[in-house]
């Protein structure tokens with residue numbers, strides 16, 4: 001810090017000392033509400049701890065802090081940023097995007113809220129709009145095929161119909177580790193956990209009334225080894241358990257399973273929309289039981305010739321699986337009976353191999369990594385709504401044409417982008433932004449990436 005900066009910092013501290021914390025009737029600085037003041041290049045960043053503060057008082061105080069700091073000679077920009085709940089300070093910090101699914105570049109969640117899954121690099125959720133369309137079959141085959149190239153876990157989140165153990169041929173109950181965590185079953189080179197593997201008398205909330213809490217607890221309490229990919233078999237539909245999984249679990253991407261039947265496709269389109277609303281990228285769909293191969297004549301009979309799943313769903317179709325009795329028991333890995341020991345030589349059915357290849361490419365792509373956020377990002381998490389809007393509006397207004405701007409928020413920041421588009425564009429959002437992208441880095445850490453129109 002230069003002498004000048006020291007001096008300006010001292011002046012900012014002096015100026016904001018007059019702002020009172022209404023709860024204590026004392027200076028916000030002395031009362032501990034202000035936890036830090038930094039000045040760099042004419043920009044003051046005031047860190048505040050608003051945990052437990054009354055919303056109206058929080059708004060009043062943050063507004064007063066900004067006002068007072070702006071009055072200080074040499075200050076051109078003021079940011080108030082709230083301490084984030086994980087204690088990680090006020091800055092978004094930078095993170096490397098992309099990375100190798102085999103490497104340790106990602107930890108699923110934890111650092112910014114939601115579930116902590118430090119052993120897992122990527123979570124791939126397999127979902128369907130309806131039951132019985134083959135979601136568990138696809139999830140299980142996908143996990144087995146991925147296990148040829150990656151360290152894979154398979155988590156059965158279908159709490160009301162946990163079929164994964166039967167499909168992969170394992171029986172519970174699983175053992176508890178010394179520190180009381182659940183040891184996953186090992187089968188076919190992957191680790192497997194399911195409510196169906198937990199003993200009836202297990203001392204767990206895992207079997208409790210609050211199914212969604214129990215499930216996320218089981219996922220977090222499982223002693224996974226380091227896993228490149230965890231495939232999660234979601235329950236069908238869009239109910240509470242699915243929503244909780246999407247909101248609590250740092251899901252990297254999803255695969256939708258549908259049949260080509262028209263109503264199944266339209267329902268699946270709604271599931272795709274729900275995933276997107278929750279910031280979960282849809283890698284694509286697996287269309288199951290699209291036809292069958294006649295055992296007598298050997299022809300592939302398409303049962304739904306008219307339907308165009310890709311157009312109906314608005315997502316890529318990654319694989320089309322026929323009705324094939326050989327797919328019914330992934331534990332036997334396709335046609336005929338094969339033991340686990342024999343599994344490495346077993347051929348993966350072509351459509352499953354295609355699906356696994358697409359998912360593998362996805363987890364190794366930049367799309368699967370957390371977006372890289374520069375230190376200059378404005379972190380508005382935990383701030384009163386009006387202060388968020390004010391700060392975002394002010395900083396956007398000060399951008400040069402073509403300049404980039406990152407905002408970190410604790411929920412979907414699309415309304416912030418809409419607000420800016422409304423304020424800075426005459427007719428359409430295209431006039432305000434060169435680019436505008438929303439990324440979810442964690443369930444409670446969203447990034448709005450903007451570039452001001454040239």
Ligand SMILES: Nc1ncnc2c1ncn2[C@@H]1O[C@H](COP(=O)(O)OP(=O)(O)OP(=O)(O)O)[C@@H](O)[C@H]1O
Nearest residue numbers: 131132133134135136137161236289322323324328
């Ligand atoms: N491609 C296929 N060929 C033959 N049988 C299949 C195929 N896909 C699924 N099945 C069979 O259909 C039944 C339902 O499949 P599965 O349990 O995978 O569906 P699901 O969508 O997970 O159902 P739910 O979520 O309601 O439990 C199973 O008996 C399974 O073996």
